Amino acid sequence: ASLPPGFGGALLVFFFEAARGFSVNEARLLLLFYFAAGLIGAPLWGWVARRTSKHMAVAWAIGSYAVLHMGLVLAPNAGFWVAAAGMLLAGIPAVAPPFLVRAMLADVTDAETLATGRSSAGLYYAVLVAVQKIGYAIPVGLAYIVLDMVGFDAKLGSANTQSAIDGLVLLFLVPPVVSALGAAWLARGWTIDRAAQARIIAELHGR
Template identity: 40%
Template sequence: MAIDRWRLAAFTAPAFPIAAAGLPLTVHLPPYYAGTLGLNLALVGLIFVAVRIIDLPFDLLFGQMLDRARWRWGRFRPWFVIGAVLMTAFTAFVFMARPGISPLGAFGGLLGLYIGMSLFLLTHLAWAATLTDVYHDRSRIFGWIQAATVLGLLVVLALPPLTARLLHTTAPAAGIHAMGVFLILTSALSTILVLATTPERAMPPPPSAPVHSDFARVLVNALMRRLLLADLLAGLATGVLAAMFIFVFEHRLRFDAATASALLLPYFLAGLVAAPLWMKLAYRIGKHRTAGVAGVLFCITATVIAFLPPGNVMVAIPVLALAGMPFTAFPFLMRAMLADVLDVERRDSGRDCTGLFSATLVMTTKIAHALPVGLVYPLLALIGFQAAPGAINSDAAIAGLVALFVALPLLLMAAAVWVVWRWPLDQAAHAAVVAELALSVDPVRS
């Protein structure tokens, strides 16, 4: 089913608030809860880590619900609305919290928000995987979703300084409240857009096999195992780079904190601009080869960043723009490739595992985002690196920082490229799978 650009824009709109919510949950809210709202610093850290850990199994639960539950209103629509309502309600609670909030209240609000976001995100991605069975159209759909994701990051990055300028205040609460209002409005509007413009395809019958056999399919499917490994490795490479980015720019390249943060703008902007270029390349050489090209570019630019001339903004900007180009490629290509894997699974097992397989990929991505700090920070401490702003580090500590910044992401991304480069499910192979499904009774396409 071909999708025109206006309907595609409407369908991809939820990626905007989902991405915009993720950044403040990691960057802005922890110091806000510990500072302005007055909660104990160590307790805040414990709450935010605990919520992220507890949230992980919910992805698998929601994936099972998407595959097994049947509603008269559709397979995805009811869960999509429930996720949107939960996300909107708990966004108001978390972002509009006042001083005096209890630790239990903060924990409950954050857990509710993460659960709502997980259901909203998973339903959106699973629904996207069923919109078409055309190999290249999937690159287009998930490329648009990734572009909306980056745009959401850019807008939410700009909200705190913009709010401070408009309201003539430096109070952190103003920026946090502005982000909350923005998330509530965009979540509600994007949900309405999707419901009004995107019909669902025919629902497959619910699986009759026991639940545990569904989980076994994730492990049995060789393509799925390879996809999850590639996504994990690429996510870890990006996460490790992000975990050390500020350290390298402050202590090795000698930029102040404000300049280092501002230099993320050309990085994200380039990722947004590059998204359609990666889509076009995927049309020419296939999704897996395009992911490999993006991975190689990531390795080259990550290495160049570490050896930029200290304090030179004019050199840093174009290099960071080039480094930001592969930022969007791997995530959307992995999701588009997952949609192809789901066709193979339907052919081989006769099951529709869209929800569970999508949930597993979402969970792998979350793990890749959560691990880098725990992996990198102990290594930095081991080499004697001092992370405090203005700290004096020895030449050996700086050299160790640069070595980790270059070697870890390069090795991880090179491994991801190796995993996807020999991916067997190219356009021709996928066309054969679709043809076989057309000859069988495939309820998803009937």
């Protein structure tokens, strides 16, 4: 779940500057709309999780992120405020996985406590944090390697060759969308749904 925003975050400024013709300051300002969307998205996805199940909320969030990110990249350039609206929309689902996956991990520790009488919550959370950090680090390293391979020079911005800019656009589009759809598919297979978690909590309280 960390890979899609990892790729997007690593390339966002380059994309809006070189492929869309915005200034560096405008490209960075667009990030504010993306992060501000978290204020809207967090309570929204919490509500979805309560109405359905945490894993389904994660699947819907990551899946909608893939669609919105694809629309953001493929839509023609229509100015700063349209791009800002696109970033705002893309930021709403992007905020869901970090806190919902932690909540899903808490369900796992509840199930383990019920089954074994003990919990390895500390170990699970340590592994989760490590995996999330790796998920953000890998895209950065890979993205810059691939950009170098296609001949993209960040210092040139929109003055890069068209083939280099096309390579940037493909890199900004394909890995985030593919990894997001893959993560959504995996999330749908989570076995501790809302009903299962309710049973686990009831049995724990019964003890």
